[in-house]
Amino acid sequence: MPETTMNEDITLRDVADYLDSIGIQFMATIGLDGKPKVRPMQYMVLEDGKLWFCTNAKKEVYAELQANPSLELCGCKLEENEIQTPWIRFSAEAVFEERQDIRDAIIEKSAIVHELYKDMRNNPIFKVFYLKNIDGWMTNLGHVKGLEQKAEFARPVHFRF
Numbered sequence: 001m002p003e004t005t006m007n008e009d010i011t012l013r014d015v016a017d018y019l020d021s022i023g024i025q026f027m028a029t030i031g032l033d034g035k036p037k038v039r040p041m042q043y044m045v046l047e048d049g050k051l052w053f054c055t056n057a058k059k060e061v062y063a064e065l066q067a068n069p070s071l072e073l074c075g076c077k078l079e080e081n082e083i084q085t086p087w088i089r090f091s092a093e094a095v096f097e098e099r100q101d102i103r104d105a106i107i108e109k110s111a112i113v114h115e116l117y118k119d120m121r122n123n124p125i126f127k128v129f130y131l132k133n134i135d136g137w138m139t140n141l142g143h144v145k146g147l148e149q150k151a152e153f154a155r156p157v158h159f160r161f
Contacts, residue, residue, distance in 0.1 A: 010138065012134075015159065018088055020043065021077065025073050026074050029064040030067075032063060045102065050132075052105075052106065054103070066096075085141045086139070097128065098128075136158070136159055139157070
């Protein structure tokens with residue numbers, strides 16, 4: 001990766017707000033067959049200083065994260081000025097926790113989850129998890145070989161939480 005800066009000003013709230021602004025991210029896991037798997041995933045809520053997500057215990061992603069909690073998440077929303085489009089990528093570990101307050105917050109935030117679980121808030125297949133050991137980058141699409149020396153492009157920002 002090109003010259004980088006470690007920006008102490010970036011907060012977990014900044015990361016959460018960016019994830020909210022792009023809507024859907026893509027999460028990579030190690031499949032039960034040992035091969036990488038990538039799927040759309042949506043960040044849900046920031047609570048207790050943690051980024052929370054949800055899934056269904058019957059889905060492969062749940063089994064994969066139980067077997068190997070390591071994941072990577074990547075996302076961006078193409079802007080009108082493609083070169084300045086910001087993007088994010090980070091690695092983390094999933095930690096599943098039984099938290100009804102988090103389930104309720106997610107049900108209230110997400111129309112899809114609301115439709116699935118509004119009458120089954122305690123359904124044992126509705127699983128929530130947060131991310132720990134987050135280590136990643138925020139940068140822009142213009143920061144590529146041949147363009148990285150342009151002063152108007154923000155430098156990649158490394159963050160850890």
